[in-house]
Amino acid sequence: MRITKVVSHVLQYDLDEELGYSQQYYARRSAHIVEIQTDEGLTGWGECFGPGNVALANKVIVEQVIAPMIVGSDPRDREVLWHRVYNLLRDHGQKGMPIQALSGVDIALWDLFGKLTEQPLHQAIGGAFRQSVQVYGYGMMLTRGKGLEQRMAEDAAVIRESGYAATKMKIGLGVARDIELVSAVRDALGPDFPLMVDANHCYDVTDALQVGRELSRLGVAWFEEPVAPEDREGYRRLRDSLEVNIAGGEAEFTRWGWRDLLDAGCVDIAQPEVCALGGITEYLKVRALAHSRFVPIVNHVWGSAVAIALNIHLLMAMPDLPGAMFPRSPLLELDTTPNRFRDELLVSPLRITETVARDGAVTAPPGHGIGVEPDRDFMAAFEVGAS
Incomplete structure (x- = not known):
């Protein structure tokens, strides 16, 4: 199995009401979803922390910096791929946005691993x-x-x-x-x-x-x-x-x-x-x-x-x-x-x-890996820059 493509989906919509915390008020909800495709048809899903323009910057890191480092590799080599990316990014940021971007990619690789081995993530x-x-x-x-x-x-x-x-x-x-x-x-x-x-x-x-x-x-x-x-x-x-x-x-x-x-x-x-x-x-x-x-x-x-x-x-x-x-x-x-x-x-x-x-409590969704499947039509409707 080989990684064939890494796709970053930044989603966004306007809130009906502005919300805030001690650093800012915000009027938009956003999410940054990472998708890793393979040559055997399995897809892994992950998520990067970071809203708004941070997510847009992380999208560039995911698709233009990290993806070329891992496309063609075996997605089961999670530890190897993590260290490859981190070592090559170390001179450019041991914290912050490069690591946020790497996080979403790594999570998608673990989702793939669960699907490949037919077991839930836990x-x-x-x-x-x-x-x-x-x-x-x-x-x-x-x-x-x-x-x-x-x-x-x-x-x-x-x-x-x-x-x-x-x-x-x-x-x-x-x-x-x-x-x-x-x-x-x-x-x-x-x-x-x-x-x-x-x-x-x-x-x-x-x-x-x-x-x-x-x-x-x-x-x-x-x-x-x-x-x-x-x-x-x-x-x-x-x-x-x-x-x-x-x-x-x-x-x-x-x-x-x-x-x-x-x-x-x-x-x-x-x-x-x-x-x-x-x-x-x-x-x-x-x-x-x-x-x-x-x-x-x-x-x-x-x-x-x-x-x-x-x-x-x-x-x-x-x-x-x-x-x-x-x-x-x-x-x-x-x-x-x-x-x-x-x-x-x-x-x-x-x-x-x-x-x-x-x-009064929740349990993980059924299925292998994380157990989630994003709705592609829904994502397309809210994806920033989608045509």
């Missing part, structure tokens, strides 16, 4: 430790205008009543305003429902300490990306000073970046993003690094149904940490805001929200 990785995964939903995004406390409180109540195991909200409007928002959401949820807070690295350490103390008082489960990912000393100071768990890592890349992050003692909870850090090949190394230090993992998940299905497999295959008769199970992150690429991209939709409401 089995190809090593087997399932659990048959289903609980889900936490986040829908409390930032919006302009008045009434944000009420809106977030209402969103949180809907998520709680919809069967999710926990919820997460965005902050980033300033220390006093953010504390008001979290207080409003906590009041709506009640004292016992798990709540997480995501700052998307908007604070310096001084402000993060002030916010973090209030989050501890409000019973928040974790404080996500409180400071810039480069500020490892700041992360460690926060861990040493606050009771609330510190989570992060979605902006870290490869085993080498994660080695340094973990060795610096930056996080209580690791949040690797498989569609960015280097794909499944590298994710499994990062998982081993985190678990060797007894740092629990809650994957960062953002994107289309491809990324969601992929992460269900990864979490089913996640070993218990540290191991017990009744272990704490990993959670799947799910963006509950409107997303056609979550709900309509696949020939057989995942129907995550319906499944959560019925069962």
Whole structure:
């Protein structure tokens, strides 16, 4: 079997309503899907992290930089191909967009491997430790205008009543305003429902300490990306000073970046993003690094149904940490805001929200590899630059 073609599909549509987080407001939803074709008719699917113009730049890297390095190769040689691409790109970026692009390619190769060996991805990785995964939903995004406390409180109540195991909200409007928002959401949820807070690295350490103390008082489960990912000393100071768990890592890349992050003692909870850090090949190394230090993992998940299905497999295959008769199970992150690429991209939709409401947990789609098949007509309708 040989790789014959690598295709990058950047999908995009206008949202009905603008959404935001601490770094920007956005009015378009996007996804970057990678397709690898072979001479035996099998196709692998992957996804690259990175929205908007980042996805367009990554498309060029996938098709014009990485594809010539791997076309003609045996797709089963995942480790060989990963290192070939990384070594040739090392002088041009050991982090960021080149690794995001490589991630989507690597994921598609693993999807192919599962199809070729006729096994689901979680089995190809090593087997399932659990048959289903609980889900936490986040829908409390930032919006302009008045009434944000009420809106977030209402969103949180809907998520709680919809069967999710926990919820997460965005902050980033300033220390006093953010504390008001979290207080409003906590009041709506009640004292016992798990709540997480995501700052998307908007604070310096001084402000993060002030916010973090209030989050501890409000019973928040974790404080996500409180400071810039480069500020490892700041992360460690926060861990040493606050009771609330510190989570992060979605902006870290490869085993080498994660080695340094973990060795610096930056996080209580690791949040690797498989569609960015280097794909499944590298994710499994990062998982081993985190678990060797007894740092629990809650994957960062953002994107289309491809990324969601992929992460269900990864979490089913996640070993218990540290191991017990009744272990704490990993959670799947799910963006509950409107997303056609979550709900309509696949020939057989995942129907995550319906499944959560019925069962309180989800399981991987049936089939080999990741178990997803994008609808080509749907992709064509939303593909940037498609004729």
